[in-house]
Amino acid sequence: MILPIVAYGDPVLKKVGVDIDKDYPNLDTLLDNMFETMYNASGVGLAAPQIGLAIRLFIVDTTPFSDDEDLTDEEQKALNGFKRVFINATILKEEGDEWAFNEGCLSIPDVREDVFRKPKVTIEYLDENFELHTEVFDGLIARVIQHEYDHIEGVLFTDKLSSLKKRLIKGRLGNISKGKIDVDYRMRFPDQKKKR
Ligand SMILES: [Zn+2]
Helix, strand or coil, rough: CCCCCCCCCCCHHHHEEEEECCCCCCCCHHHHHHHHHHHHHCCCCEHHHHHHHCCEEEEEEEEHHHHCCCCCHHHHHHHHHEEEEEEEEEEEEEECCCEEEEEEECCCCHHHEEEEEEEEEEEEEEEECEEEEEEEEEEEHHHHHHHHHHHCCCCCCHHCCCCHHHHHHHHHHHHHHCCCCCCCCCCCCCCCCCCC
């Protein structure tokens, strides 16, 4: 089932997510629905707060990035089919010199800005079978993980912009909250006037 994606301005996007355990109700269905929702919106990642749940869960599938011709064959191969579920994740370490990448977010349609992040990340997480992993990721995979991880910490990429950039996009963000935007996937807008 495709779930509505929560738009910028909804308080759930500002909440720090809580850990879940194996008994979390209907987790398999939730994961199926989240993947379906993400693919439907052509996303490469989706975090639970974006569908209204303040829990430490996010999913990633970087396959759409893998046909980028600017990447090496090796990088394309790493991105193709990289599909993961991250539960109760903790970033243990971020390393290297920050690099800029033009990020977007399914909760903030049509806004894209350069965001600086470190290139290498060590993360501890549980997979969908609640098996513990500690892994190191870099490049675009690390980038997507960092973006989604921010969601479960209540942080959006727009929070990371300069105050000038924030002022420049303020009006567009307000319009997104009100639903004054064309978007080709299902969304829920916090400040939309109810139709009578
Ligand atoms: Zn996002």
